[in-house]
Amino acid sequence: MKSTYIKISLLVCLISSFYSCDDYLDILPEGQENSENFFNSPSDYEDALVGVYDLLSTTYLNNILAEIASDNSLCGGDTPTDVLDWQQIDDMVHTADNGALRNIWQWMYAGISRSNYIVEFKDKIDFEGKDKILAENLFLRSYFYFELVKFFGDVPMYIDGRISVEETQTIDRTPTAQIYSQLETDLLTAIESLPWSQPQEGRVTKGAALALLGKIYLYQNKFSNAVVVLDQVIDSGQYDLVNNYGQIFINSNENNEESVFEVQYFGGEGASFDCFQCVEGNIAVGFMGPRFTGGNFAPFTSGFSFNVPVADIFNLYESDDTRRDHTILDMDQFLAERPDVTISEGNEHTGYFNKKYIPYAEANIPDVNLTHSNNYRSIRFSDVLLMAAEAYNRGEISDAQARTYLNRVRDRAFNDMGSGAHDINLSGTALTDAIWLERRLELAGEGHRFFDQVRTNQTNTIPGFNPSTHVLFPIPRIEIELAGNRWQQNQGY
Structure with missing residues:
Protein backbone atom coordinates (compact mmCIF):
# COMPACT_ATOMS: atom_id res chain seq x y z
CA MET A 1 0.00 0.00 0.00
CA TYR A 265 7.48 1.72 1.59
CA PHE A 266 6.95 5.24 0.29
CA GLY A 267 9.61 7.96 0.09
CA GLY A 268 7.28 10.93 -0.22
CA GLU A 269 6.17 11.69 3.33
CA GLY A 270 6.32 10.80 6.99
CA ALA A 271 8.97 10.22 9.62
CA SER A 272 11.50 12.21 11.54
CA PHE A 273 14.11 11.39 14.13
CA ASP A 274 11.52 12.37 16.71
CA CYS A 275 8.92 9.91 15.42
CA PHE A 276 10.24 6.70 13.89
CA GLN A 277 6.78 5.13 14.10
CA CYS A 278 5.50 7.85 11.76
CA VAL A 279 7.63 6.34 9.01
CA GLU A 280 6.35 5.74 5.51
CA GLY A 281 9.84 5.13 4.09
CA ASN A 282 12.27 2.32 4.85
CA ILE A 283 14.41 3.74 7.66
CA ALA A 284 16.86 0.84 7.61
CA VAL A 285 17.99 1.70 4.08
CA GLY A 286 19.35 5.11 5.01
CA PHE A 287 21.12 3.68 8.01
CA MET A 288 22.84 0.99 5.90
CA GLY A 289 24.30 3.20 3.17
CA PRO A 290 27.99 4.13 2.93
CA ARG A 291 29.04 7.50 4.34
CA PHE A 292 29.92 9.19 1.07
CA THR A 293 31.69 12.51 1.52
CA GLY A 294 32.40 13.63 -2.03
CA GLY A 295 32.45 12.81 -5.73
CA ASN A 296 29.87 11.28 -8.05
CA PHE A 297 28.52 8.20 -6.31
CA ALA A 298 25.23 8.01 -8.24
CA PRO A 299 22.92 6.13 -8.40
CA PHE A 300 23.44 5.76 -4.65
CA THR A 301 23.17 8.34 -1.91
CA SER A 302 24.90 8.62 1.43
CA GLY A 303 23.89 6.81 4.60
CA PHE A 304 25.08 6.10 8.14
CA SER A 305 27.21 2.95 7.52
CA PHE A 306 25.37 0.52 9.78
CA ASN A 307 24.95 -3.24 9.27
CA VAL A 308 28.24 -3.74 7.44
CA PRO A 309 28.79 -7.26 6.05
CA VAL A 310 31.92 -9.07 7.22
CA ALA A 311 34.60 -10.48 4.94
CA ASP A 312 33.60 -14.05 5.86
CA ILE A 313 30.24 -13.78 4.10
CA PHE A 314 31.77 -12.08 1.04
CA ASN A 315 34.41 -14.80 0.75
CA LEU A 316 31.86 -17.57 1.24
CA TYR A 317 30.48 -17.07 -2.26
CA GLU A 318 32.09 -18.99 -5.11
CA SER A 319 33.80 -16.71 -7.61
CA ASP A 320 31.18 -17.35 -10.31
CA ASP A 321 28.18 -16.99 -7.99
CA THR A 322 26.30 -13.99 -9.41
CA ARG A 323 24.67 -13.30 -6.05
CA ARG A 324 27.81 -12.01 -4.35
CA ASP A 325 28.17 -8.73 -6.21
CA HIS A 326 24.43 -8.06 -6.10
CA THR A 327 24.29 -8.77 -2.36
CA ILE A 328 27.41 -6.99 -1.15
CA LEU A 329 28.92 -3.72 -2.34
CA ASP A 330 32.73 -4.06 -2.36
CA MET A 331 33.74 -0.50 -1.51
CA ASP A 332 37.39 -0.94 -2.50
CA GLN A 333 36.32 -1.98 -5.98
CA PHE A 334 33.74 0.83 -6.13
CA LEU A 335 36.32 3.46 -5.17
CA ALA A 336 38.87 2.07 -7.61
CA GLU A 337 36.39 2.60 -10.43
CA ARG A 338 35.49 6.12 -9.19
CA PRO A 339 38.64 7.83 -7.96
CA ASP A 340 36.77 11.09 -7.31
CA VAL A 341 34.51 9.46 -4.68
CA THR A 342 35.45 9.66 -0.99
CA ILE A 343 33.89 8.07 2.07
CA SER A 344 34.14 8.23 5.84
CA GLU A 345 34.91 4.72 7.01
CA GLY A 346 33.33 4.96 10.43
CA ASN A 347 33.14 2.32 13.15
CA GLU A 348 33.94 -1.33 12.33
CA HIS A 349 34.54 -0.53 8.66
CA THR A 350 34.85 -3.80 6.73
CA GLY A 351 34.91 -2.38 3.21
CA TYR A 352 31.53 -3.96 2.46
CA PHE A 353 27.92 -2.69 2.45
CA ASN A 354 24.50 -4.29 2.04
CA LYS A 355 23.73 -3.73 -1.62
CA LYS A 356 20.24 -5.25 -1.48
CA TYR A 357 18.97 -2.39 0.63
CA ILE A 358 21.35 0.38 -0.33
CA PRO A 359 19.90 3.92 -0.50
CA TYR A 360 19.27 5.20 -4.01
CA ALA A 361 19.11 8.90 -4.85
CA GLU A 362 15.42 9.78 -5.12
CA ALA A 363 12.95 12.57 -4.38
CA ASN A 364 12.44 11.45 -0.80
CA ILE A 365 11.10 13.89 1.79
CA PRO A 366 11.13 15.30 4.41
CA ASP A 367 14.34 13.57 5.59
CA VAL A 368 16.40 11.87 2.89
CA ASN A 369 17.88 9.48 5.43
CA LEU A 370 14.55 8.16 6.71
CA THR A 371 12.12 7.95 3.84
CA HIS A 372 13.69 5.71 1.21
CA SER A 373 11.15 3.84 -0.88
CA ASN A 374 12.94 0.48 -1.06
CA ASN A 375 10.33 -2.19 -0.34
CA TYR A 376 11.27 -5.01 2.03
CA ARG A 377 11.07 -8.41 0.33
Missing part, protein backbone atom coordinates in the same frame (compact mmCIF):
# COMPACT_ATOMS: atom_id res chain seq x y z
CA LYS A 2 2.80 2.33 -0.91
CA SER A 3 0.53 5.07 -2.20
CA THR A 4 -1.78 5.07 0.80
CA TYR A 5 -1.09 7.09 3.94
CA ILE A 6 -3.66 7.63 6.63
CA LYS A 7 -3.56 8.77 10.19
CA ILE A 8 -5.48 6.47 12.48
CA SER A 9 -7.47 8.17 15.23
CA LEU A 10 -7.41 7.34 18.88
CA LEU A 11 -10.17 4.80 18.33
CA VAL A 12 -7.58 2.41 16.88
CA CYS A 13 -5.22 2.87 19.78
CA LEU A 14 -5.15 0.33 22.58
CA ILE A 15 -4.72 2.29 25.80
CA SER A 16 -2.54 -0.23 27.58
CA SER A 17 0.89 -0.80 28.97
CA PHE A 18 1.87 -2.78 25.92
CA TYR A 19 2.61 0.37 23.97
CA SER A 20 2.12 4.07 24.09
CA CYS A 21 0.02 6.08 21.66
CA ASP A 22 2.39 8.67 20.32
CA ASP A 23 1.82 11.62 18.04
CA TYR A 24 1.14 9.45 15.02
CA LEU A 25 -2.36 9.03 16.48
CA ASP A 26 -4.72 11.96 16.07
CA ILE A 27 -7.29 12.45 18.82
CA LEU A 28 -10.67 13.36 17.39
CA PRO A 29 -12.65 16.25 18.87
CA GLU A 30 -15.42 15.42 21.29
CA GLY A 31 -18.65 14.45 19.54
CA GLN A 32 -17.02 12.91 16.47
CA GLU A 33 -16.43 9.24 15.72
CA ASN A 34 -15.26 7.03 18.55
CA SER A 35 -14.44 3.37 18.90
CA GLU A 36 -18.00 2.30 19.59
CA ASN A 37 -19.78 3.91 16.64
CA PHE A 38 -17.17 3.13 14.02
CA PHE A 39 -17.43 0.20 11.56
CA ASN A 40 -20.68 1.28 9.95
CA SER A 41 -19.58 0.86 6.34
CA PRO A 42 -17.18 -1.23 4.23
CA SER A 43 -14.89 1.78 3.97
CA ASP A 44 -14.58 1.88 7.78
CA TYR A 45 -13.27 -1.69 7.77
CA GLU A 46 -10.97 -0.89 4.87
CA ASP A 47 -9.56 2.19 6.59
CA ALA A 48 -8.96 0.26 9.80
CA LEU A 49 -7.18 -2.48 7.83
CA VAL A 50 -4.89 0.11 6.23
CA GLY A 51 -4.03 1.12 9.79
CA VAL A 52 -2.89 -2.45 10.50
CA TYR A 53 -0.82 -2.55 7.31
CA ASP A 54 0.73 0.77 8.33
CA LEU A 55 2.54 -0.82 11.29
CA LEU A 56 4.40 -3.17 8.94
CA SER A 57 6.65 -0.19 8.23
CA THR A 58 8.12 -0.45 11.74
CA THR A 59 9.48 -3.96 11.03
CA TYR A 60 12.51 -2.32 9.40
CA LEU A 61 14.03 -2.52 12.89
CA ASN A 62 13.39 -6.25 13.23
CA ASN A 63 15.10 -6.89 9.91
CA ILE A 64 18.25 -4.85 10.47
CA LEU A 65 18.74 -6.23 13.99
CA ALA A 66 18.40 -9.81 12.74
CA GLU A 67 21.41 -9.20 10.50
CA ILE A 68 23.44 -7.26 13.08
CA ALA A 69 22.88 -9.99 15.67
CA SER A 70 24.05 -12.69 13.25
CA ASP A 71 27.48 -13.63 11.93
CA ASN A 72 26.76 -11.87 8.62
CA SER A 73 27.34 -8.29 9.76
CA LEU A 74 28.77 -5.91 12.31
CA CYS A 75 26.79 -2.98 13.68
CA GLY A 76 29.07 -0.30 12.20
CA GLY A 77 27.90 3.30 12.44
CA ASP A 78 30.04 6.34 13.10
CA THR A 79 31.48 5.45 16.52
CA PRO A 80 31.28 2.49 18.94
CA THR A 81 28.45 4.29 20.77
CA ASP A 82 26.48 5.31 17.67
CA VAL A 83 22.94 3.90 18.28
CA LEU A 84 24.16 2.15 21.40
CA ASP A 85 21.15 -0.18 21.57
CA TRP A 86 22.20 -1.72 18.23
CA GLN A 87 25.86 -1.88 19.24
CA GLN A 88 24.93 -3.82 22.37
CA ILE A 89 22.95 -6.38 20.37
CA ASP A 90 25.85 -6.78 17.94
CA ASP A 91 28.22 -7.41 20.87
CA MET A 92 25.69 -9.66 22.67
CA VAL A 93 25.79 -7.47 25.78
CA HIS A 94 22.20 -6.23 25.51
CA THR A 95 20.01 -6.10 28.60
CA ALA A 96 16.33 -5.82 29.43
CA ASP A 97 16.72 -2.03 29.24
CA ASN A 98 17.63 -2.05 25.54
CA GLY A 99 15.52 0.59 23.82
CA ALA A 100 15.52 -1.06 20.40
CA LEU A 101 14.06 -4.25 21.83
CA ARG A 102 11.36 -2.26 23.58
CA ASN A 103 10.52 -0.57 20.28
CA ILE A 104 10.01 -3.96 18.65
CA TRP A 105 7.79 -5.05 21.56
CA GLN A 106 5.70 -1.87 21.41
CA TRP A 107 5.38 -1.66 17.64
CA MET A 108 4.43 -5.31 17.14
CA TYR A 109 1.79 -5.00 19.85
CA ALA A 110 0.58 -1.78 18.26
CA GLY A 111 -0.06 -3.75 15.06
CA ILE A 112 -1.76 -6.53 17.02
CA SER A 113 -3.94 -4.00 18.84
CA ARG A 114 -5.10 -2.42 15.59
CA SER A 115 -5.84 -5.87 14.23
CA ASN A 116 -7.78 -6.87 17.34
CA TYR A 117 -9.91 -3.77 17.03
CA ILE A 118 -11.19 -5.13 13.70
CA VAL A 119 -11.66 -8.59 15.23
CA GLU A 120 -13.76 -7.14 18.05
CA PHE A 121 -16.23 -5.60 15.61
CA LYS A 122 -15.98 -8.18 12.81
CA ASP A 123 -19.65 -9.09 13.10
CA LYS A 124 -21.09 -5.59 13.34
CA ILE A 125 -22.23 -5.39 9.70
CA ASP A 126 -22.16 -7.65 6.65
CA PHE A 127 -21.00 -6.67 3.20
CA GLU A 128 -19.46 -8.20 0.13
CA GLY A 129 -15.71 -8.62 0.51
CA LYS A 130 -15.66 -8.60 4.30
CA ASP A 131 -14.28 -12.15 4.49
CA LYS A 132 -11.23 -11.08 2.50
CA ILE A 133 -10.61 -8.06 4.74
CA LEU A 134 -10.86 -10.23 7.85
CA ALA A 135 -8.51 -12.78 6.27
CA GLU A 136 -5.89 -10.14 5.49
CA ASN A 137 -6.23 -8.91 9.05
CA LEU A 138 -5.61 -12.40 10.47
CA PHE A 139 -2.47 -12.73 8.37
CA LEU A 140 -1.13 -9.39 9.59
CA ARG A 141 -1.80 -10.24 13.22
CA SER A 142 -0.05 -13.58 12.72
CA TYR A 143 2.90 -11.78 11.14
CA PHE A 144 3.27 -9.47 14.14
CA TYR A 145 2.93 -12.32 16.66
CA PHE A 146 5.49 -14.42 14.78
CA GLU A 147 7.97 -11.55 15.01
CA LEU A 148 7.39 -11.32 18.77
CA VAL A 149 7.87 -15.06 19.26
CA LYS A 150 11.10 -15.05 17.25
CA PHE A 151 12.54 -12.29 19.43
CA PHE A 152 11.07 -13.03 22.86
CA GLY A 153 9.60 -16.55 22.95
CA ASP A 154 6.58 -16.74 25.25
CA VAL A 155 4.67 -13.47 25.06
CA PRO A 156 1.21 -12.38 26.26
CA MET A 157 -1.37 -13.29 23.64
CA TYR A 158 -4.78 -11.72 23.30
CA ILE A 159 -6.94 -12.29 20.24
CA ASP A 160 -10.58 -11.40 20.88
CA GLY A 161 -10.44 -7.61 20.95
CA ARG A 162 -9.08 -4.61 22.74
CA ILE A 163 -7.83 -4.89 26.26
CA SER A 164 -8.14 -2.49 29.17
CA VAL A 165 -5.33 -1.16 31.31
CA GLU A 166 -6.60 -3.26 34.21
CA GLU A 167 -6.61 -6.42 32.12
CA THR A 168 -2.97 -5.97 31.14
CA GLN A 169 -2.04 -6.74 34.74
CA THR A 170 -3.86 -10.08 34.68
CA ILE A 171 -2.42 -11.59 31.51
CA ASP A 172 0.43 -14.07 31.71
CA ARG A 173 2.96 -14.91 29.04
CA THR A 174 1.53 -17.48 26.65
CA PRO A 175 3.69 -20.55 25.85
CA THR A 176 5.21 -20.40 22.39
CA ALA A 177 3.60 -23.69 21.39
CA GLN A 178 0.16 -22.27 22.18
CA ILE A 179 0.86 -19.12 20.19
CA TYR A 180 2.02 -21.17 17.21
CA SER A 181 -1.14 -23.26 17.43
CA GLN A 182 -3.25 -20.10 17.30
CA LEU A 183 -1.28 -18.74 14.35
CA GLU A 184 -1.77 -22.01 12.49
CA THR A 185 -5.51 -21.84 13.09
CA ASP A 186 -5.71 -18.19 12.05
CA LEU A 187 -3.69 -18.67 8.89
CA LEU A 188 -5.66 -21.75 7.83
CA THR A 189 -8.82 -19.69 8.28
CA ALA A 190 -7.35 -16.79 6.33
CA ILE A 191 -6.20 -18.99 3.45
CA GLU A 192 -9.78 -20.00 2.70
CA SER A 193 -10.81 -16.41 1.92
CA LEU A 194 -7.65 -14.99 0.36
CA PRO A 195 -7.16 -14.73 -3.42
CA TRP A 196 -3.98 -15.73 -5.23
CA SER A 197 -3.63 -12.19 -6.53
CA GLN A 198 -4.78 -8.78 -5.37
CA PRO A 199 -5.67 -5.67 -7.37
CA GLN A 200 -3.41 -3.56 -5.13
CA GLU A 201 0.28 -4.32 -4.71
CA GLY A 202 1.38 -5.25 -1.22
CA ARG A 203 -1.87 -6.75 -0.03
CA VAL A 204 -1.89 -10.22 1.47
CA THR A 205 -2.53 -13.14 -0.87
CA LYS A 206 -3.22 -16.83 -0.43
CA GLY A 207 0.40 -17.53 -1.35
CA ALA A 208 1.69 -15.20 1.36
CA ALA A 209 -0.46 -16.87 4.01
CA LEU A 210 0.59 -20.37 2.88
CA ALA A 211 4.26 -19.35 2.91
CA LEU A 212 4.06 -17.81 6.38
CA LEU A 213 2.26 -20.90 7.64
CA GLY A 214 4.98 -23.07 6.09
CA LYS A 215 7.65 -21.04 7.87
CA ILE A 216 5.84 -21.38 11.19
CA TYR A 217 5.65 -25.15 10.66
CA LEU A 218 9.36 -25.23 9.81
CA TYR A 219 10.24 -23.35 13.00
CA GLN A 220 8.47 -26.13 14.93
CA ASN A 221 10.10 -28.94 12.92
CA LYS A 222 6.66 -29.94 11.59
CA PHE A 223 8.20 -30.95 8.30
CA SER A 224 5.29 -32.91 6.81
CA ASN A 225 2.93 -30.01 7.43
CA ALA A 226 5.42 -27.58 5.95
CA VAL A 227 5.79 -29.63 2.77
CA VAL A 228 2.04 -29.64 2.16
CA VAL A 229 1.55 -25.88 2.32
CA LEU A 230 4.83 -24.84 0.72
CA ASP A 231 4.20 -27.14 -2.23
CA GLN A 232 0.89 -25.36 -2.77
CA VAL A 233 2.81 -22.10 -3.20
CA ILE A 234 5.37 -23.69 -5.51
CA ASP A 235 2.81 -25.53 -7.63
CA SER A 236 0.40 -22.60 -7.85
CA GLY A 237 2.09 -21.10 -10.88
CA GLN A 238 1.77 -17.66 -9.29
CA TYR A 239 5.48 -17.21 -8.57
CA ASP A 240 8.83 -17.79 -10.22
CA LEU A 241 12.48 -16.84 -9.79
CA VAL A 242 13.56 -13.60 -11.41
CA ASN A 243 16.03 -14.66 -14.11
CA ASN A 244 18.62 -12.03 -13.19
CA TYR A 245 19.38 -12.01 -9.45
CA GLY A 246 20.60 -8.43 -9.74
CA GLN A 247 17.13 -7.24 -10.75
CA ILE A 248 15.33 -8.47 -7.63
CA PHE A 249 16.10 -5.58 -5.32
CA ILE A 250 16.17 -2.52 -7.54
CA ASN A 251 13.39 -0.04 -6.80
CA SER A 252 12.03 -0.19 -10.34
CA ASN A 253 11.36 -3.93 -10.02
CA GLU A 254 9.37 -4.16 -6.80
CA ASN A 255 6.50 -6.62 -6.38
CA ASN A 256 7.95 -8.81 -9.12
CA GLU A 257 7.15 -12.47 -9.84
CA GLU A 258 9.47 -13.63 -7.05
CA SER A 259 7.72 -11.57 -4.38
CA VAL A 260 5.40 -13.67 -2.21
CA PHE A 261 4.99 -10.95 0.40
CA GLU A 262 6.55 -7.51 0.27
CA VAL A 263 6.33 -4.68 2.79
CA GLN A 264 5.56 -1.48 0.90
CA SER A 378 9.73 -10.27 3.34
CA ILE A 379 9.06 -13.63 1.67
CA ARG A 380 10.64 -14.43 -1.67
CA PHE A 381 9.93 -17.46 -3.85
CA SER A 382 13.53 -18.64 -3.42
CA ASP A 383 12.95 -18.62 0.35
CA VAL A 384 9.88 -20.82 -0.19
CA LEU A 385 11.90 -23.24 -2.35
CA LEU A 386 14.64 -23.51 0.25
CA MET A 387 12.17 -23.94 3.13
CA ALA A 388 10.47 -26.72 1.19
CA ALA A 389 13.84 -28.32 0.40
CA GLU A 390 14.72 -28.29 4.09
CA ALA A 391 11.36 -29.77 5.07
CA TYR A 392 11.65 -32.58 2.50
CA ASN A 393 15.18 -33.38 3.64
CA ARG A 394 14.93 -33.04 7.43
CA GLY A 395 11.53 -34.73 7.48
CA GLU A 396 13.09 -37.68 5.61
CA ILE A 397 10.34 -37.34 3.02
CA SER A 398 12.34 -37.07 -0.20
CA ASP A 399 15.95 -35.99 -0.64
CA ALA A 400 15.39 -36.11 -4.39
CA GLN A 401 12.67 -33.44 -4.16
CA ALA A 402 14.81 -31.45 -1.76
CA ARG A 403 17.65 -31.45 -4.29
CA THR A 404 15.28 -30.37 -7.07
CA TYR A 405 14.20 -27.29 -5.13
CA LEU A 406 17.72 -26.51 -3.92
CA ASN A 407 19.23 -26.80 -7.39
CA ARG A 408 16.53 -24.62 -8.87
CA VAL A 409 17.83 -21.81 -6.67
CA ARG A 410 21.46 -22.62 -7.49
CA ASP A 411 20.82 -22.72 -11.24
CA ARG A 412 19.69 -19.11 -11.11
CA ALA A 413 22.64 -18.12 -8.89
CA PHE A 414 25.21 -19.43 -11.36
CA ASN A 415 23.28 -18.69 -14.57
CA ASP A 416 23.39 -22.40 -15.31
CA MET A 417 20.14 -22.32 -17.30
CA GLY A 418 19.40 -25.92 -16.33
CA SER A 419 22.83 -27.30 -17.24
CA GLY A 420 23.32 -28.69 -13.75
CA ALA A 421 26.95 -27.60 -13.62
CA HIS A 422 26.64 -26.52 -9.99
CA ASP A 423 23.99 -29.00 -8.84
CA ILE A 424 24.18 -30.50 -5.38
CA ASN A 425 23.96 -34.32 -5.33
CA LEU A 426 24.19 -34.92 -1.59
CA SER A 427 21.81 -36.74 0.75
CA GLY A 428 21.00 -36.89 4.45
CA THR A 429 22.74 -34.51 6.85
CA ALA A 430 25.24 -33.43 4.19
CA LEU A 431 22.29 -32.22 2.12
CA THR A 432 20.89 -30.47 5.19
CA ASP A 433 24.14 -28.54 5.60
CA ALA A 434 24.10 -27.62 1.90
CA ILE A 435 20.53 -26.29 2.16
CA TRP A 436 21.41 -24.22 5.23
CA LEU A 437 24.48 -22.80 3.48
CA GLU A 438 22.35 -21.95 0.46
CA ARG A 439 19.88 -20.08 2.69
CA ARG A 440 22.73 -17.99 4.04
CA LEU A 441 24.05 -17.15 0.57
CA GLU A 442 20.67 -16.59 -1.06
CA LEU A 443 19.11 -14.52 1.76
CA ALA A 444 22.14 -12.64 3.10
CA GLY A 445 21.28 -9.11 4.16
CA GLU A 446 17.53 -9.76 4.27
CA GLY A 447 17.00 -10.18 8.02
CA HIS A 448 16.70 -13.97 8.24
CA ARG A 449 20.17 -15.08 9.28
CA PHE A 450 20.10 -14.75 13.09
CA PHE A 451 16.83 -16.61 13.48
CA ASP A 452 17.96 -19.29 11.03
CA GLN A 453 21.07 -19.73 13.15
CA VAL A 454 19.06 -20.02 16.36
CA ARG A 455 16.49 -22.50 15.04
CA THR A 456 19.19 -24.72 13.47
CA ASN A 457 21.64 -24.51 16.40
CA GLN A 458 24.37 -22.87 14.32
CA THR A 459 25.13 -20.02 16.70
CA ASN A 460 28.76 -20.93 17.48
CA THR A 461 29.97 -18.47 14.81
CA ILE A 462 28.22 -15.47 16.42
CA PRO A 463 30.79 -13.53 18.47
CA GLY A 464 29.80 -13.33 22.13
CA PHE A 465 26.76 -15.60 21.75
CA ASN A 466 25.88 -17.56 24.89
CA PRO A 467 23.53 -20.45 24.04
CA SER A 468 22.11 -20.47 27.55
CA THR A 469 21.06 -16.82 27.26
CA HIS A 470 20.98 -15.40 23.76
CA VAL A 471 18.57 -17.79 22.04
CA LEU A 472 15.90 -15.26 23.06
CA PHE A 473 16.07 -11.55 23.69
CA PRO A 474 14.99 -10.16 27.08
CA ILE A 475 11.46 -8.98 27.72
CA PRO A 476 11.75 -5.19 28.15
CA ARG A 477 12.08 -4.51 31.87
CA ILE A 478 9.61 -1.64 31.88
CA GLU A 479 6.94 -3.84 30.26
CA ILE A 480 7.33 -6.38 33.05
CA GLU A 481 6.98 -3.63 35.63
CA LEU A 482 3.94 -2.13 33.91
CA ALA A 483 2.31 -5.57 33.89
CA GLY A 484 2.61 -5.78 37.67
CA ASN A 485 5.86 -7.80 37.68
CA ARG A 486 3.89 -10.98 36.97
CA TRP A 487 6.09 -12.12 34.05
CA GLN A 488 9.27 -14.05 34.58
CA GLN A 489 12.22 -12.69 32.60
CA ASN A 490 13.89 -14.83 29.93
CA GLN A 491 16.83 -16.89 31.14
CA GLY A 492 20.10 -15.06 31.59
CA TYR A 493 18.69 -11.55 31.84
